[in-house]
Amino acid sequence: MKQCQALVQEINEVSSYFYCLTLEEPYLAQTAQPGQFLHLRVGNGIAPLLRRPFSVAGTSPATGTIRLLFRRVGAGTELLSCLRKGDWLDCLGPLGTPFSAVGKDPAVLLAGGAGVAPLLFLGESMLNAGKNVHLFYGAADAKALLPVDRFLSPGVLIHFATEDGSVGEHGNLSDVFKLALDKGLAPGELFACGPLPLLRVLANENRRWVLPMQVSLEENMACGVGACQGCAVLIKKDGETLYKRVCREGPVFNSSEVVW
Ligand SMILES: Cc1cc2nc3c(=O)[nH]c(=O)nc-3n(C[C@H](O)[C@H](O)[C@H](O)COP(=O)(O)OP(=O)(O)OC[C@H]3O[C@@H](n4cnc5c(N)ncnc54)[C@H](O)[C@@H]3O)c2cc1C
Numbered sequence: 001m002k003q004c005q006a007l008v009q010e011i012n013e014v015s016s017y018f019y020c021l022t023l024e025e026p027y028l029a030q031t032a033q034p035g036q037f038l039h040l041r042v043g044n045g046i047a048p049l050l051r052r053p054f055s056v057a058g059t060s061p062a063t064g065t066i067r068l069l070f071r072r073v074g075a076g077t078e079l080l081s082c083l084r085k086g087d088w089l090d091c092l093g094p095l096g097t098p099f100s101a102v103g104k105d106p107a108v109l110l111a112g113g114a115g116v117a118p119l120l121f122l123g124e125s126m127l128n129a130g131k132n133v134h135l136f137y138g139a140a141d142a143k144a145l146l147p148v149d150r151f152l153s154p155g156v157l158i159h160f161a162t163e164d165g166s167v168g169e170h171g172n173l174s175d176v177f178k179l180a181l182d183k184g185l186a187p188g189e190l191f192a193c194g195p196l197p198l199l200r201v202l203a204n205e206n207r208r209w210v211l212p213m214q215v216s217l218e219e220n221m222a223c224g225v226g227a228c229q230g231c232a233v234l235i236k237k238d239g240e241t242l243y244k245r246v247c248r249e250g251p252v253f254n255s256s257e258v259v260w
């Protein structure tokens, strides 16, 4: 992990409120692993005081570039969306503990909303390692979906779910995934990221499916490096319940260990 200045190579609005930011910073591009994140200083002034965390959505070690996908939701992401090619961005990273592949095929990625970002990086790296990968990606409607096929090589099987039925299957992500299981999909392992209620439902259902399942959690962060305890969540392990830091021991946890 290091603090570095990354050069903005490209920034585009890719769908409503979603931006794709490509940064040139060879160290980050060569060291970041799927599931890890960068802590960004989004402005040069006093506010916002705290850095903002964003998952790494992809890297290109050969060109020394790293990709982030972010949704504009408040002051920090508003500032980020105003970056232009040639600007410099203060980054801390790569941070956090990455996903670890257990090795069973096919891997199923379950993504809600902006939670798709780390799973795109994971899907791409698993595909390159010769795995079969399915991505289930859900959002409220067509407008809220990212054009994920732009960020994945052909080979990852993408299943869309929208709550208004405007794209893909009609329904929420967990129902659409359950339907696929009923139709015979037999995942070897699950990886999920998205809003907490979705992760809670999936973790609860997984008590029946009993599949290896890793989740990437989001918590408000201050330091991002394990010093302030501001991002602690309850984890139960070996009969003990204790706090773990999302920025340090996470953001990726075994779903059966999270106290939902
Ligand atoms: C490990 C980690 C990885 C993340 N990766 C991504 C990513 O790849 N892409 C992305 O778009 N976002 C990601 N986030 C969320 C992102 O950090 C926040 O959206 C961002 O910090 C908001 O900053 P802001 O100043 O624009 O909004 P703020 O002014 O801080 O908040 C504006 C509104 O957004 C809500 N909000 C803030 N954070 C979150 C959150 N985590 N989830 C839901 N609502 C939130 C607030 O409650 C408030 O209503 C990640 C968060 C974590 C912890």
Ligand code: FES
Binding pocket: 220, 221, 222, 223, 224, 225, 226, 227, 228, 229, 230, 231, 232, 245, 246, 247, 248
């Ligand atoms: S944000 Fe400070 S310990 Fe995690």
